[in-house]
Amino acid sequence: xxxxxxxxEIAGQMGIxxxxxxxxxxxxxxxxxxxxxxxxxxxxxxxxxxxxxKMLKQIVNFFDIFHFHYGATxxxxxxxxxxxxxxxxxxxxxxxxxxxxxxxxAMLNNPYVYTGDSPPNNDIHQKLLSITxxxxxxxxxxxxxxxxxxxxxxxxxxxxxxxxxxxxxxHYPSRETKKPLILHAPTNPDFKGTAYIEKAIEELRHTHLFxxxxxxxxxxxxxxxxxxxADIIVDQVCCGSYGLLxxxxxxxxxxxxxxxxxxxxxxxPSGLPVVNGNPxxxxxxxxxxxxxxxRRHELGVKGREFAKKYHSSNVVVExxxxxxxxLS
Amino acid sequence: MTSLEKKMFFIPKNLAVRKDRLYISFNLSVIxxxxxxxxxxxxxxxxxxxxxxxxxxKELTSDWSPKKIRDGINPNKSKxxxxxxxxxxxxxxxxxxxxxKDKWRLSNKNNYGIYVRITNxxxxxxxxxxxxxxxxxx
Numbered sequence: 001x002x003x004x005x006x007x008x009e010i011a012g013q014m015g016i017x018x019x020x021x022x023x024x025x026x027x028x029x030x031x032x033x034x035x036x037x038x039x040x041x042x043x044x045x046x047x048x049x050x051x052x053x054k055m056l057k058q059i060v061n062f063f064d065i066f067h068f069h070y071g072a073t074x075x076x077x078x079x080x081x082x083x084x085x086x087x088x089x090x091x092x093x094x095x096x097x098x099x100x101x102x103x104x105x106a107m108l109n110n111p112y113v114y115t116g117d118s119p120p121n122n123d124i125h126q127k128l129l130s131i132t133x134x135x136x137x138x139x140x141x142x143x144x145x146x147x148x149x150x151x152x153x154x155x156x157x158x159x160x161x162x163x164x165x166x167x168x169x170x171h172y173p174s175r176e177t178k179k180p181l182i183l184h185a186p187t188n189p190d191f192k193g194t195a196y197i198e199k200a201i202e203e204l205r206h207t208h209l210f211x212x213x214x215x216x217x218x219x220x221x222x223x224x225x226x227x228x229x230a231d232i233i234v235d236q237v238c239c240g241s242y243g244l245l246x247x248x249x250x251x252x253x254x255x256x257x258x259x260x261x262x263x264x265x266x267x268x269p270s271g272l273p274v275v276n277g278n279p280x281x282x283x284x285x286x287x288x289x290x291x292x293x294x295r296r297h298e299l300g301v302k303g304r305e306f307a308k309k310y311h312s313s314n315v316v317v318e319x320x321x322x323x324x325x326x327l328s
Numbered sequence: 329m330t331s332l333e334k335k336m337f338f339i340p341k342n343l344a345v346r347k348d349r350l351y352i353s354f355n356l357s358v359i360x361x362x363x364x365x366x367x368x369x370x371x372x373x374x375x376x377x378x379x380x381x382x383x384x385x386k387e388l389t390s391d392w393s394p395k396k397i398r399d400g401i402n403p404n405k406s407k408x409x410x411x412x413x414x415x416x417x418x419x420x421x422x423x424x425x426x427x428x429k430d431k432w433r434l435s436n437k438n439n440y441g442i443y444v445r446i447t448n449x450x451x452x453x454x455x456x457x458x459x460x461x462x463x464x465x466x
Contacts, residue, residue, distance in 0.1 A: 025329040041360045058339045
């Protein structure tokens with residue numbers, strides 16, 4: 001099977017999925033036109049929109065399955081979708097969040113959510129109408145994203161974020177540490193709730209002994225190296241669901257603080273080993289972990305197991321192949 | 329099942345076919361600099377079961393486009409390149425093009441690709457089933 005992934009790499013997922021598909025013996029290529037300081041390159045061809053458009057004919061003729069990400073396709077105005085469809089090739093769209101998070105819908109169950117990076121509702125609506133003229137099925141990573149696209153597609157699959165677990169050797173926090181290191185890596189501070197986190201950090205400095213590092217503008221590979229030293233990782237406290245940073249942190253055996261919406265808790269596999277922290281209780285969540293090295297270690301061990309069981313690309317790719325096999 | 333994890337796949341940047349002649353180029357300048365290329369194999373879908381009697385391969389040394397080829401304007405070519413190993417595997421003719429490793433990867437400006445002639449075979453089907461490169465990397 002020949003699988004095209006493109007054309008925007010978000011959180012390294014195109015590359016990770018392509019790598020997993022290649023391990024299963026398939027030809028898979030991720031074409032990425034969005035290069036950032038995160039510097040994703042494995043299993044990718046980092047190109048630009050102009051170059052990839054020139055190759056459209058070859059791409060359409062060569063690949064059997066087209067797996068698009070982030071609501072973007074090769075040509076402007078989704079002109080390529082009709083061509084691909086006419087060739088009877090399989091197509092699926094993978095939505096990640098900001099590109100389809102309707103402002104009012106996002107706030108329905110979440111007073112903290114930040115949607116400043118999402119387009120206006122009507123733009124999202126029009127875009128989804130254009131896409132679903134040709135694409136019947138989509139993938140999202142969880143039930144937080146699902147309602148934003150559920151009414152547009154014939155079928156929406158839930159498939160968890162994937163990581164290459166082989167690259168994450170556990171570094172469990174020591175039970176002996178008296179001055180824990182807290183890390184927070186905001187790719188988007190407003191979305192992650194960095195201001196709330198750092199306010200809590202400043203208040204806790206008066207009463208507790210710890211170090212805090214904010215990591216920004218570094219390649220993903222470099223960031224992962226820094227996580228290894230951490231005793232506590234604070235991910236996103238506004239969105240209501242967990243993202244790649246949480247998964248990578250769990251894989252490294254680190255305790256994670258992240259906000260999981262009350263109504264979504266049961267939608268995740270049971271025993272999600274994270275500390276639930278939102279802007280209203282983030283100070284308490286951090287304080288509890290600073291004061292309990294034993295709990296940090298215990299969460300780290302459980303997190304590693306959880307990441308291995310549900311987020312390893314070897315597990316996720318089986319679900320992906322099953323989705324591909326049923327596409328019409 | 330064989331893992332393809334260590335391989336990269338490239339489809340043509342430019343492709344043109346005229347009767348038994350194939351003009352093809354690839355952009356390998358996008359391979360990350362810290363990656364080492366070990367081999368480059370050109371896979372050409374082949375619909376005859378027998379190995380072709382004669383295959384000529386030349387390097388293209390001037391600019392071309394599919395439209396120009398259709399109009400009969402051909403690019404300059406090198407002499408026939410000898411020493412390129414070929415094998416026929418599961419309906420694909422595989423040609424070892426590793427010798428172009430540096431030029432295709434590091435000298436994108438002078439990379440016009442290659443010309444492959446498979447005598448007495450109409451290669452027009454390659455437009456809908458394009459050749460591709462399989463690159464071994466570490």
